[in-house]
Amino acid sequence: MPQTNSQRQFPANKQPKRLLLVLFLATTLLGPVQQVNAQLNTDRVMAIGRSALYFEDYVLSIQYFNQVIDAKPFLAEPYFFRAVAKLYLEDFKGADEDCTLALERNNFMVRAFLCRSYARMSLEDFDGAIEDCIKGLEFEQDNKSLMQNMAVSQLEAKRFDDARKSLADLEKRYPNYVYTHMMYGQLHVEEGDTLAAVEDYSRAIAIDPHFAPARAGRAYAYLLKDDYANALPDLDEAIRLNPDAPGYYINRGLARYHLNNLRGTLDDFDSVIRLDPNNALAWYNRGLIRSQVGDLNRAIEDFDKVIQLDPHHHVAIYNRALVRTQVGEYKAAINDLDLIINEYPEFTPALYQRSEVKRKAGDAKGADKDYFAAWNLDEKLKSEREDRRRNPDKYAAADSLRNANREAKREAARDIASFNQTILAEDDNTTMSQYQNPMRGRVQDRQVELDIEDLYTLTFYEQTRPGPTRRLMDYSRYLTPFQQAGIKDFQRLLITNLEQSLDNKQAAEHFKSIEQLSSKIGQDPSNPRYFLARAIEFALVQDINSALDDLDRSLTLDPSQTLAYFARANLRYRRMNVELAEREEDMVNERSAADNRMTTISSLSSSNRNNALNDNDIRSTNSRTANRGVLSGSTSTVMPRSTMSGNDRNLNLIGESTFGMDYELVMRDYERVLELDPTFIYAWYNRGNIRCLQRDFRNALVDYTKALEINPDFADAWFNRGLTHIRLGNRAQGIADLRMAGQLGLYKSYNLIKRFE
Template sequence: MLFSQINTDRVMTIGRNALYFEDYVLSIQYFNQVINAKPYLADPYFYRGLAKINLDDYQGAEADCSESIERNPYVVSAYQVRGLSRIKMNNIKGAISDYEKALVYDPENVGIWHNLSLCRIEDKDYEGAKKDLNKLLEISPKYTKAYLMRGEVSLKQKDTISAEKDYGTALMIDKFDPDIWSSRAMLKLQQQKYKEAEADLDNAIHLSTKNSGVYINRALARYHQRNLRGAMSDYDYALDIEPNNFIGHYNRGLLRAQVGDDNRAIEDFNFVIKMEPDNMMAIFNRGLLLFQTGDYKGAIKDYTRVIKEYPNFLVGYKYRAEAKRKIGDLRGAEQDDFKVLKAELDKINGVKKNTASNKNTRKKSDKDMDNYGKIVVADNDEDGNRYKSDYRGRVQDKNITITPQPMFALTYYEKNSDVKRQINFYKYIEELNAKKEFSQRLIITNEEAPLSESQVKKHFASINDLSTVIDDNQGVYHKRFARAMDFYLVQDFVSSIGDLDKMIASQPTFFPSYFMRALIHYKQLEYRKMEKQYDLNPNSEEDKPVKAVDYDIIKQDLDKVIELVPDFVYGYYNRANIYSLMKDYRAALVDYDKAIHLDPNFADAYFNRGLVNIYLGNNRQGILDLSKAGELGLFSAYNIIKRFTDRKE
């Protein structure tokens, strides 16, 4: 279909409808069509940028908004979206520039003043922020968010009186806004007015029961009042809302330990360690609990891991010595005791100083092991609310394992997809289909569908039928390939390879045989890895580790495919995947580059090239590739962009 033939107005309408209903991935596909048909229009770039920012593809959103502004510099919304993209990428000054430009065209836009004020705060321009907020309140005197922001600025300037006044004014305007109660509660916590903080948080929870952060903060207020059971109850509620909340699990583990609920405390610290395998404070606390429950060897293992990371952590030696004595390792215990004694003598002589603070809480970022037993408080406020839909809403929040896109295959079946990305096409395969050489239409896909019971029966019957007519004559070689396909689909890989070997011997230029043989050998190796990992058949002759050299036979077949059909994009793609498995990332990049050169809209190649670039430390190029993959319909790319971009350390 020629792009000029599409009704761009209709496609834009459909795309905007999809955008409105939060079908961001689908909407991008429609905006792509309009851009390809009429690249001089500003609107499709803007709306595609808006879709991308909702997918946390900030680089892609910034680029699209820039394209829109280049075509029409008077669209305020384009500056707004680009400004927000820049905020997310920590380009605060760039965002300020965008908002200032937008205010030239729309000087009373509350949303722009709001974001501009936040940028000033982020940029630590507190006087500028107050000036902007004062202007915002002139425009909209009942805009409570402005009072909250101005209160935050006052707190940063150590002016608690002004902050309390702004929070009080906001509550007089709207006492049903849970954010106002939460903000004032945070002020009360800073003032150590824990009972008043708890009362404000009670109101916030009454108005909004789905915010895990409010329960976390009320738990802190209760903890400071020695209401440990109440605090644990709040952590329970918070974890019901947000099961992966780090602070919830860590602090609940500490409190459970304090009340003697050791086994469930261990469960909490196990969860924390699973989330953060190198969290030494959690490991040490688990060690203490393992000691309490009689698992002295487990405790020693945890203590040793911490001591290895922090060789001057004296408390670790003290507790490890005690555990070693429990298992009869008296010599080891004496060595640890000597380490502690020597350090204490050095401390008396002024060699060492204890840097731990007297506070009973610590920031999450605090790595001082002496604070291992302190309740954790967040470094920054975090919004725990997330959309959970696969394709509707914020699709990047789907929990997706970061793995490359799979190999392509020739098959008859493909999974149904709500978002159709691209039609995988190669002329020779279509010629085979036109000749009706096979019982069904061959398709090229890396989204293979499992067979139904009726389909399995159909292919077994086909194997029987084909077996009665197959011989080594040239005239039936397609039937041998058809039977190889049947064997492949019913998971009889050995028989399939047997047919493919004979095909290659009799028809050495028929490239689909090499392509499928490579794929089947790959699947056999993947099965071997699974078998080894899960010890499914420990007595099997195949029970040996899969090494890079094992992939050579696959690469040789793909080399032959590329030799026979140098424009077959899926040969380069599959070989790039094999190079990646062999950890030859440079060679993988060359093949992904070639695949993208042959097909500039090859989403899977962009996706995998993005991962390889990240493996090689080319993070910016990696995110750009993932952005392109997402734009072309691979929604899981946005999840990876978000997770990678969200890393602060």
């Protein structure tokens, strides 16, 4: 099989380069909600919808916003927040339409322009996104997110001069903003100036040496220059900083390939497939390498997987035909080549190859027919090329169409002439948008950060865990009373810190369960299990205050319910986070109102200037119950979660100084749980978390240690205790704890171990 080591091709199914698409979704929550009566209380329903959105129950939140829209279709807010939920669900068309409806009702809603600009960028409507950014900037000239989205859209639309002007303006207003230099790098890559791109990414690295996408971006620029030796250390560092980015491994694999390190290349592609089993690019590249080193049967398996993922990946089909020929699978090889020739009738290498296969299979007549067909086609194409050289005007229109078709094929990575090329993972900055854009963020997509693992809570639904699931204690005895009270399905109640959001069907089931339990309570108002069960149901649909009311009633009837105290502590803490978010939004809105009075702009937006993302802040990675960055009354307000940063200004205290008795009530409930059952491991762990978030690190260590004494297989407790030790300066002990967490399956511990060592 012919090989051309220096050639490259861009990845299949290229997605738009979502470079730094900043849409900080900081939804704040309003007051408690109750069941909707005959006359809809839109404020309460709106509040519960925003609560559901805040806790990532997107489908559920849409149902609530629908109710508000039905009752008061003239309001802009429910359309806007429904758009945010649709963005989370990647319904970009629906988000675009809802933002438009919101703007028809309030044309000064800057956050709706920002939201729609992101939706349109995702739909590749870059001109529309630019228009939204321009309109939004009329009201907030210093809005960093809008300025950034406009520059990105101009880059995508190939309006490079406009993008350069936008970046110059962004750099003037925010000179140390790392993403400006990242976008400059992308601009120079698009223009083919890789030397300037290297300088741009170097400036970004100087601003933030620990920002993995900057290292990966500079490595990509080096790869475009065929400077594999300089690309390799940058990719090594990017992977050290963020070991969960498949594209980094793909590009390092290609750098190693060109440096003749085939074993390292295969290791990198193996890592990609482990991280992303549906990454066709990794399967394809590994198949190519395996075919080169003679591992033919496994190369076929890799190409099979590529074709399973993308049945129209003709490059993989052609390569599979070549390898099948080598292993003697002639009939299968001919079938593959038939597909290629039907799709690319002028691709003569396929005809020559089919001729060879037919000859080996004993079909001499068919082999000769293919051979002469290929030879005649080659002569015809040669004559046509000569005629085109002599008479270019004659072929101008045809060439234009041919070029358009070729570009379309390149976008889909279908250029069959590139059959022997390893494919470079283009620096489309997907990982950068994931780093900055919380709406697309999940722990598996983000850089590992210094953030403790989340609280454990009661639910029926759990996200898939990356490792084996371990039940740390037997809590079945706490579920038996539900069964005895005739309450169905509560035997499957879980205690987890990976709570899964509800889908439409699940939400409907739990609303129905609330009605059924209400009926039972009406018949037997003295049964504490009914109130506890309904409280759990209310919590699932994000009606926190109604859940707390039921827990109070349940504990009044039976003050010995360990599970009720545990649930109430968790919900009280959750409500504290909600109220903190609401207070921060009120502060932002007050500043915005003052700005509006000065500028005489009647806008409902909030100021972005005082709440822009601090690139050095450490934010939450996996918490449904902690604060997270989302879209609120502010166009880009970030609600920072309490962190484990060494810099105390990044630590968001939720404690006695802010909430007084609320905090005390949370701690009392956990203490009551432990009085009733000293082996209730999740109460020790949760109380340790809250103490840690209050910077009461020494007492947090005591709680984590107690949890580990009860069950030494508690990976999250090892992880959190390790970070707490490090926060106190006990680095060696902290690393030892992180190592135990990694050994128990919490893989991200290894990244932190490398960083601290």
